[in-house]
Amino acid sequence: MDKPITRRKFIRSNSAIAGFFILPSGLRANSPNGRLTSAHIGTGGKGAVDTAQIAAHAKTQVVALCDVDRDSLEGRGRKQTGDDRYPDAKKFQDYREMFAEMGDKVDIVSVSTPDHTHYPATMAAMQLGKHVYTQKPLTNNIAEARALMTAAKNHKVFTQMGIQNQSSIAYRTATHLIRGGLIGKISKVHVWSFKNWGYDGPPHQGEDPVPAGLDWNLWLGTAPTRSFLKDKYLSMQWRRYMDFGCGTMGDMGIHIFDTPYRSLDLKPPVWAQATCRPTTGYGLPTKMMVKYGFEPSARTTSDFEWTWYEGSYGPPENKGDLGLPKGQKLPRQGAIFIGEGGSMLLGHVAGPRFFPRSVYDKLVKPDLPRKVNHYDVWIDAILAGKGETSAQFDYAAPLTETVLLGVIAGRYQGQRVEWDSAKGQVSNIPEANRYVAVVNHRNF
DSSP states (O other), X not given: OOOOSTTSOOOTTOHHHHTGGGSOOSOOOOSTTOOEEEEEEOOSTHHHHHHHHHHTSTTEEEEEEEOSBHIIIIITHHHHTOTTTOTTOEEESOHHHHHHHHTTSOSEEEEOSOGGGHHHHHHHHHHTTOEEEEESSSOSSHHHHHHHHHHHHHHTOOEEEEOGXXXXXXXXXXXXXXXXXXXXXXXXXXXXXXXXXXXXXXXOOOOOOOOTTBOHHHHHTTSOOOOOOXXXXXXXXXXXXXXXXXXXXXXXXXXXXXXXXXXXXXXXXXXXEEESSOOOSSBOOSSEEEEEEOOOOTTEEEEEEEEEEEGGGOSOSOGGGGTOOTTOOOOSEEEEEEETTEEEEEXXXXXXXXXXXXXXXXXXXXXXXXXXXXXXXXXXXXXXXXXXXXXXXXXXXHHHHHHHHHHHHGGGTTSEEEEETTTTEESSOGGGGGGTSOOOOOOO
């Protein structure tokens, strides 16, 4: 059975919301011209991009927009989501109200909200039989990611996580060449980002007036109650705090982890160990290094190692150990694969580079993959009623699990966090499992 989305009580005064689960589900394509009708939760920032990309497909029609911030939905929304481009779309602040009113008029849903609200909105959509595109990381909680993966299978819906960079020709080429054995089995992977989505200080104090049009209670979702503070949580700043985001790992790590994780056919790790400052229980570290242990795959050596660096810890040092020539500069974000027959340097959304130069002698008219549109792959699969998307939830959830184990390790700096993926629990630090399982923080 799916984990219920009712971790928070519905607004009792609206009986329509409380009953939205009984609406009929399935593909409807209500538009007179046979296009898939879409609803979009989160219309500012990345939500604007996701909405526009989905709307650009010839077989879609936007019928609903939802955002907890009326300014984003109706004001800035004209520039960001293109209010002029979606004149017939109904607008809502609460996605539950949107589903109650529009549930039988919507085929597909995008969820482009802060990490902590991915799960309830995505689960609600799938329980109504909607195909879902959810931004990365899939959730900020391992148990929630697993629950979404299970629900997607149970409801037989097409899903996609928003790691759109994986569809670039650069990353698809890198995956193709690693899988083709160009540099042999891989013994080490180093992955890094210069970003420092963290906060090392004490909890913020005080309270600012909530801007007109923002429903702060809806924005908080299932997270613990926090006072509104200007310039502290909104406008991407939420990534810095444990209640809402996953730090740099959730922002850039999941993008950059994807290519080595996919190309090496890895499963979730068996342990993770972080180097960072002691946990505060509030903000994520501004710099961190995490070592992972994975079970070897057919594409790795038996002593395979994986290291992540963020903030001022990255990029990695000791370039001689990386198989790079003296003086070779590393990009500010990227990955390097160290194989039996050479190294591959992969800058973030940049073409792969191989060292030593003799590796290129093996590239004899390689049959390289083509670029694809990450959104179109999802939409086309829905229209065809068959096939897989490139980041469906049965792939997205284990990848998210890998990233989030590193976030949990950051709470236990210096300790090896042993992970039993089959059981979905930390085996050597029992108290760490409270950061794995779904926690009902509050009702609203």
